[in-house]
Amino acid sequence: MRVMFSQTLLRSMAVVLGLALALSARYAKTDDAGLASAPGASLSVLTYNINALPSPVARNKTPRLNRIAQILKQRRAAGTQPDIVVLQEAFGERCDVIIEESGYKYIVRGPGRKEGRSKEATSWKVEGGKSYAKTPKAQKFMGSGLIILSDFEITNPKFYTFDGQSCAGLDCLANKAIIMGEISVPGMAMPLQLVTSHFNSNRSAKAPGAIRLRAHQKQTDTLAKFLSRLSTTTAPLIIAGDFNTRLPERYQYFREEINALDAAESCLETGLNCVLEANTAEAEILYHTADKQFYRSGTTALIRPIYIERNFKESLQGRQLSDHTGYEVHYALGANGSFGAINTINAEDE
Secondary structure (H helix, E strand, O other), X not given: OOOOOOOHHHHHHHHHHHHHHHHHHHOOOEOOOOOEOOOOEEEEEEEEEEEEOOOOOOOOOHHHHHHHHHHHHHHHHHOOOOOEEEEEEEOOHHHHHHHHHHOOOEEEEOOOOOOOOOOOOOOOOOOOOOOOOOOOOOOOOEOOOOEEEEOOOEEEEEEEXXXXXXXXXXXXXXXXXXXXXXXXXXXXXXXXXXXXXXXXXXXXXXXXXXXHHHHHHHHHHHHHHHHHHHOOOOOOEEEEEEOOOOOHHHHHXXXXXHOOEEHHHHHHHOHHHOEEOOOOOHHHHOOOXXXXXXXXXXXXXXXXXXXXXXXXXXXXXXXXXXXXXXXEEEEEXXXXXXXXXXXXXXXXXX
């Protein structure tokens, strides 16, 4: 685990001296092709676990889902909507209001309750020992709860569902999965690859600690194998979702296996080149969070974070909109060599 730059002096300099530069790039006027006036293109990605569990687990959720939809609609009207939104725990038709009101043109839904692995996905199986689930393929009562919304075209979507050996406790009731899509970002020579997932929870799974950790590591193994088979070395990659990596042993194993950079670490380490939103604390984006974003550059295009914020923090009728907040990262995209050699990592050949 890397040591973070969090000294008061550095943060003060970043806010006072770097805010204008970073935000001017963030809010730069766009031309008809969608490219920022600043050098290179930009892309904003929001990951948000909306906690729309089925009733009676989550009651009276509809007003809060309506408010989430309203916020995204208002941001679109203001021209500040995220380019891409990935949702977790979006179970049931009541979540459709977010799709309908937010105005995104391209939508990919994760697998439902009865859907197995995608025919176009990988054909391999991660080997392992006995699972906390009683059967190799545990009965699923919910789908994956995953949705991707995008202003840019999504092509070649693929998914892979976790097997019965890659879950623990109550999490086995959902058909959890990995989704990958190729995003045609204006100004990029080739599509960017986007991956999202929702990993096994910790204490709320109601399973023994060792079993929870093993399930999480098996999910990490599955994601690493998925990436090694389906991601390329040429295209940039963003991995965004609820990975439940708050525990150090989970985070360390995850980072070692997926071969990608933590957007939060990179943002803080690059100092003046990346800004943390004024009401967002470092702890909210680093290790004390289940929600994360990771990235790596491709050989033909580079990517780096330039702005991070936690949002959707408001309350409605005395209750939070979700038990999570939104995790939004703005990325700068550029041709190879435009950022120098800082904070870039390419996929390794299998």
